[in-house]
Amino acid sequence: MSPEATPDPRVGVAERLYAALGAGNCEALNVLLHNDFVGHAAEGMPLGMGGEHVGAEAMQNNLWWRIGEHFRVHARPTQFETLGDGRLMVVGSYVGKARRTGNVLDAAFIHLLDFAADGRICALRQLTDTAAWHAALNGPGPLQTIDYSVADGVATLCLNRPEARNAINMMLAQETLEVARRIAADDTVRSVLICGNGPSLTVGGDIAFFLNGDSEALGDLIQSMTVPFHQGFDILSRLNVPIVTAAHGAVAGGGLGYVYAADLVLAAEGTRFVTAFAGLGVSGDGGGTWHLPRLIGARRAAQAYLRNTPITDTEALEWGLINEIVPADELRDRARALATELAHGPTKAFGTMRRLLRESWTNDLSTQLAEETRVIKLTAGSADFAAAVTAFAEKRIPEFTGR
Known part of the structure; x- marks a missing residue:
């Protein structure tokens, strides 16, 4: 006002x-x-x-x-x-x-x-x-729609409604927030892998769930789902560890948020990305109106939204939505190997890089240079930096501990 x-x-x-x-x-x-x-x-x-x-x-x-x-x-x-x-x-x-x-x-x-x-x-x-x-x-109860585990520093958030192609219902929206909170609270996590069981990463909102609601209150129902769903992505965006997403099959609607949440995205051959909102007569969620223009450009994002135009795997790679196309039968292993590689990296530096890259969208160059000057002192004071300098002098590969 x-x-x-x-x-x-x-x-x-x-x-x-x-x-x-x-x-x-x-x-x-x-x-x-x-x-x-x-x-x-x-x-x-x-x-x-x-x-x-x-x-x-x-x-x-x-x-x-x-x-x-x-x-x-x-x-x-x-x-x-x-x-x-x-x-x-x-x-x-x-x-x-x-x-x-x-x-x-x-x-x-x-x-x-x-x-x-x-x-x-x-x-x-x-x-x-x-x-x-x-x-x-x-206390937190057992998760019903997400397989969550932490091993070797990698937190795996695996969507697990394969019979519904990981369509997003209220439970999945709420558990996305719950898992994001668990990751943020776990100091042993040094990278995150997002993936999905079944034929697709996620096809977006669960239409069957919406059909069970009162038609006059559908707006309220969808909004009540969006609150925890978006809060989960907000937490993921502010993590101090890198995120890898493995995309496959159809990735649609608000489910694209799991792609936007990642720093690095691998996609199986044949993966298709579609906003799908125009076909349903809704404006969209998952952060797409912020992320997509920045990733692929304003005109392409407008076409993806207004004309519901699918984005193919090759277009996604060419335009910057994903980092790599891999054979479908190798996707999960390749993505996990990448997440494991990052989990063995300089975690404090990665967290600072994530924040600097995120803030660069709103900072002018002078502000960004000043912030880089400020935080490089902090990362240079880490045990990982000291170990890396010693390893360089000894002509060997450094071993990072994340401290």
């Missing part, structure tokens, strides 16, 4: 709502909520908190106060936006801990608020990363 714009009074009401929730102020909540208030908590919330809650009292007893019983948590809004349908969208995070386990909770949320004619809130729809709530309450 620009400084000249008239402040939206609904934002003030929403801010008072979060203040009342933080203070546990029932009286204030009763003033803010309309008599016909209906709340919709995210399906899959623990402790039976998900679903519809009719009336302010039901919302308080079955969701808000139940959260307070089991968590020390605050809803921290960071963005308020008025939507075209008149609702107010609030973006933020739930931050705190589970009371019983002490596990940290950091779950993104989107709240969609409807207002009555008198200015009070008549409906609230909650979209949140429900897996994070369960993990804080009970």
Whole structure:
């Protein structure tokens, strides 16, 4: 909202709502909520908190106060936006801990608020990363859609819905975030391999999953999936270790995000990349509108989006979307060998390189040169640099430890 714009009074009401929730102020909540208030908590919330809650009292007893019983948590809004349908969208995070386990909770949320004619809130729809709530309450459960392992410094994130060609449903979106968090928290990880079991890396969104939803709430459903999905990619983008993706079969829709997440991409012969969004009448996710123009150029990206034009393996190589085409039966082994090679490299330097390359898109040359000057001192102070200098003087190949 620009400084000249008239402040939206609904934002003030929403801010008072979060203040009342933080203070546990029932009286204030009763003033803010309309008599016909209906709340919709995210399906899959623990402790039976998900679903519809009719009336302010039901919302308080079955969701808000139940959260307070089991968590020390605050809803921290960071963005308020008025939507075209008149609702107010609030973006933020739930931050705190589970009371019983002490596990940290950091779950993104989107709240969609409807207002009555008198200015009070008549409906609230909650979209949140429900897996994070369960993990804080009970610890992380077994993964159902991703095979995850760490060996020899390589963290492998392998999409594992082969019967659905690794189509992305709510569980896969949430587990992408969960695995990204595990990788970020594991100091033994020195590189990441992303791959997929079955005939394709991923064909994008699971249409069958969308068909099971209420047609009037499809937008909310897709948005609720996109929140953890994008948060996972944001974490992957900020890792201090390199990422390799092995692409094969069809790579489509938001599933292209697993390609964009990588520093190096190997593709099996015959792999096809397609945005697919125009064919479904949606605008897209997975970070493609940011990554694709930077990787292959604005005109080619526009064609890929607006005309749904597939990108062949040879085009992907020529245009810079991938690094190498390999025989299909060699893809996984070649990709793992590359990830292992990187895992045995100078990890601190790799992490700094990733950040410098990422920030170069927004820095001018003077800023980038200054940042390179600053951080090369840090990497030159590493044990790996000292070992490499000694190895060079002794005319042997250095052995990096990542320290």
